Amino acid sequence: MEILSGLAQGFAVAFTPANILFALVGVTVGQLIGVLPGIGPPAGVALLLPLTFGMDPTSAMIMFAGIYYGAMYGGTITSVLINVPGEASSVMTTLDGYQLALQGRAGAALGIAAIGSFIAGISSVILFSFFAWWLVRAALHFGPPEYFALMVLAFTLVIGLTGRSPLKGFISLLLGLFLSIVGVDILTGLPRFTFGQLKLLSGVEFVPVAMGLFGIAEVLSSVEEKEEAEFVKADLRLRNLFPTIQDWVMSRWAILRGTLIGFFVGILPGAGATTASMISYAVEKRLSQTPERFGRGAIEGVAGPESSNNAAAVGALIPLITLGIPGSATTAVMMGALLMYGLRPGPLLFQQNPQFVWGLIASMFLGNLLLLAMNTMFIPAFTSVLRLPRAILNAFVIAFSVVGVYSIDNSLFDVWLMLFFGLVGFFMKKLEYPAAPLLLALVLGEILEMSLRQSLLMSQGSPLIFLTRPISASLLALSLVTLFPLLYRGVKGLSLARKASMIPRT
Numbered sequence: 001m002e003i004l005s006g007l008a009q010g011f012a013v014a015f016t017p018a019n020i021l022f023a024l025v026g027v028t029v030g031q032l033i034g035v036l037p038g039i040g041p042p043a044g045v046a047l048l049l050p051l052t053f054g055m056d057p058t059s060a061m062i063m064f065a066g067i068y069y070g071a072m073y074g075g076t077i078t079s080v081l082i083n084v085p086g087e088a089s090s091v092m093t094t095l096d097g098y099q100l101a102l103q104g105r106a107g108a109a110l111g112i113a114a115i116g117s118f119i120a121g122i123s124s125v126i127l128f129s130f131f132a133w134w135l136v137r138a139a140l141h142f143g144p145p146e147y148f149a150l151m152v153l154a155f156t157l158v159i160g161l162t163g164r165s166p167l168k169g170f171i172s173l174l175l176g177l178f179l180s181i182v183g184v185d186i187l188t189g190l191p192r193f194t195f196g197q198l199k200l201l202s203g204v205e206f207v208p209v210a211m212g213l214f215g216i217a218e219v220l221s222s223v224e225e226k227e228e229a230e231f232v233k234a235d236l237r238l239r240n241l242f243p244t245i246q247d248w249v250m251s252r253w254a255i256l257r258g259t260l261i262g263f264f265v266g267i268l269p270g271a272g273a274t275t276a277s278m279i280s281y282a283v284e285k286r287l288s289q290t291p292e293r294f295g296r297g298a299i300e301g302v303a304g305p306e307s308s309n310n311a312a313a314v315g316a317l318i319p320l321i322t323l324g325i326p327g328s329a330t331t332a333v334m335m336g337a338l339l340m341y342g343l344r345p346g347p348l349l350f351q352q353n354p355q356f357v358w359g360l361i362a363s364m365f366l367g368n369l370l371l372l373a374m375n376t377m378f379i380p381a382f383t384s385v386l387r388l389p390r391a392i393l394n395a396f397v398i399a400f401s402v403v404g405v406y407s408i409d410n411s412l413f414d415v416w417l418m419l420f421f422g423l424v425g426f427f428m429k430k431l432e433y434p435a436a437p438l439l440l441a442l443v444l445g446e447i448l449e450m451s452l453r454q455s456l457l458m459s460q461g462s463p464l465i466f467l468t469r470p471i472s473a474s475l476l477a478l479s480l481v482t483l484f485p486l487l488y489r490g491v492k493g494l495s496l497a498r499k500a501s502m503i504p505r506t
Contacts, residue, residue, distance in 0.1 A: 003129055003227045013058060014366050017360070023367045023489040024057045025221050026066020031374065033067065034074020034087055041087075041330040051339055057341035058356050064337065068330050069121060069364070072273060073371050076113045076306055080106055082397050084215040088206055088443045090308035091436055092281040094214055098299030098500045103297050107380070109241045111307040112251050112299055114375035118499045120259040120307035121368035125316035127263055129361055141270055144454035145466050149475035150268070151448040154275050155441065156479040157282030175437035179204045180445025187453060206443055208418040209268060211401040213435040216422025219394045221429055242376075243299070251303035258307030262405030265308075266315025273316075274443050280308035320345055321357060323388035326420060360428035372470040 013019065027194040045064050052060040075090035094114070100109040142150075155173055182193045183203030194200040243251070248428035258280040267277040284304040286295045294301050320331045320344075338345050343353060350357050403420045425435055459465035466472045 006354060006358040007129060007362060008491075009355060010360075010362030011365075014062065015360040018056075019059055019363060020366065021064055022063040023066050023363050024370055026063035027070035027073075027367050027371050027374070027447060028220055029063075030067040030070020030072075031074035031371070034071035034090075035077050036450045041068045042195075042295030042333050044071070045330055045333045045337070049340075050332070050335070055451060057338070057343055058359045059361050060337065061334065062339070062367075063357070064334050064363060065317065065360060065449065068334075069310055069367065070371060072306075072310045073114065073117055075303075075309075075377055076110065076117075078431035080109045080113070080302070082215065082400070083218045084397065085210055085403065085439075087273075087309075088210070089253030089312070089438075090278050091210070091274070091439050092277045092305040095436060096296070096298045098218075098458050099295070099297035100299070100302065105297070107352055108243045108247055108299065111376060112247055112303045112421055114124065114372055115243070116251065116255040116258065116303045116307040117310040118368050118372040119313060120256055120262060120311040121371075122365060123259045124263045124266075124311040125361060125368070127366075130315060141471060143469075144164040144451045145469050146450060146475070147268070148451035148455055149466060149472035150275070151444055151477070153475050153479045153482070154282075154444065155437075155448075156482045157279060157286075168431075169437050170434050172428070172435065173437040173441045175498075176441025177445045179438070179449070180208070181449065186446070187312070197413075199411065201444075204417070204442065205414065206439070208405050208414045209421050209442055210439055211405055212418040212421025212423075213425035213428070213439060215397050215401045217425025217429055217435070220399055220422060220426040222394060247299045251300050253467060254280075254300040254304035255307045257283055257287075258304040262311030263315040267318050276308040276312040276469055277305035278440055280304040294467065298351030310368075313451045317360075321349060323359075327478075337364050377488045442478050446502070 044067050078084045079090040079093040080101050083098040085091045085094055097109045161399050184201055185192055261280045262276040269453035284289045284300045316331050403416045428435055455465050
């Protein structure tokens with residue numbers, strides 16, 4: 001009853017005209033941030049932070065939270081329409097979302113993503129309300145060894161996801177891990193693989209790599225195949241702009257699983273929406289009776305990851321509010337804002353400022369409802385982009401990519417880096433090497449390395465620490481189970497190839 005009365009109080013706070021306006025501003029800005037590469041929710045919140053001096057803390061945090069989960073929605077749009085992930089958490093959406101767009105089903109992909117994200121967002125807020133304390137206590141058992149094991153599991157899941165050859169997925173993953181260690185060593189402070197380039201001291205940035213591997217590489221591929229694919233197919237009749245009943249049937253469990261995966265992974269500090277969407281996609285492909293459809297336009301390949309990354313954005317707020325532990329870069333900025341407003345996040349916040357806490361929780365119901373309305377009403381406008389001839393669309397993709405990359409640091413070096421990875425992506429596509437494992441390893445490699453080195457420092461160099469802790473041992477065992485079918489298929493393929501080579505030719 002205490003939770004229900006708290007929610008009632010929260011709805012009274014959230015549904016005031018001022019807070020409805022701030023929720024609308026937040027989700028709208030979040031959508032734009034998700035569409036525009038290079039900005040990201042942390043930068044968006046930080047840029048708006050000075051404007052909130054003197055504002056009511058509840059209104060400001062409602063706006064910031066709207067930016068956070070609104071960006072998860074926005075990243076879908078470019079992922080589906082032009083194969084460019086606006087956020088790292090949207091990388092998995094490009095695999096099937098863009099293929100659906102090429103088949104004339106961009107509206108269905110955007111629709112299932114919007115509605116799946118809405119269901120995931122609302123469900124996650126309900127879980128937040130009722131189970132926050134229990135979930136945080138469980139998450140506190142995760143230390144560096146557990147995070148390392150979780151990253152290993154995530155990488156083993158992604159190896160076999162995005163191509164016919166697990167070996168090629170593994171090579172792509174290793175390349176991404178190599179790129180993730182470029183820059184200053186996290187413990188010694190010494191430069192690694194920078195080759196004298198000052199711009200590489202901060203590491204290889206996600207945005208130039210993502211725009212190159214997906215956007216520029218796609219443009220180069222379409223130019224090469226211009227005689228066969230002059231236009232992106234787009235059947236824009238109203239009945240084709242929304243998911244069908246069959247789409248719902250195929251996606252219903254993907255949305256549910258994506259919600260649970262995203263919410264629980266989102267609670268873990270540092271794991272984030274990218275890890276959640278990757279695991280969700282892997283789970284859907286493994287559980288599918290027709291896994292060969294994934295990467296070719298499977299609607300579940302959009303529904304699962306998009307539900308997952310939105311649920312993770314809500315889950316990431318739990319350790320911030322209940323323990324005062326920021327679980328991501330965005331929540332770190334939001335924690336700074338709370339301290340600036342004189343509010344100390346942690347266990348006492350529920351007791352000392354219940355109006356603030358429950359108002360923020362209730363606002364997420366409102367924000368997700370606003371995002372659902374925005375994303376379904378504007379599906380015809382979004383998909384009308386596909387009416388453009390391919391040459392014009394390519395020009396927009398290049399301009400969008402160059403402006404987005406250059407605007408991060410006003411650096412031409414980043415633009416050249418993007419073009420370089422555009423060529424890399426083009427040749428990877430020609431040779432059927434999946435790009436997604438590379439990009440995901442680049443994003444998560446730092447967490448993997450940090451967790452590994454912290455764990456070995458804890459154990460004075462003994463790797464047994466990963467086996468003596470139940471959670472990390474279980475995750476590593478699950479990784480081995482996941483790898484076994486891939487290894488079996490590889491060995492079987494080599495055996496068949498050897499037998500074929502031994503057959504005498506006549």
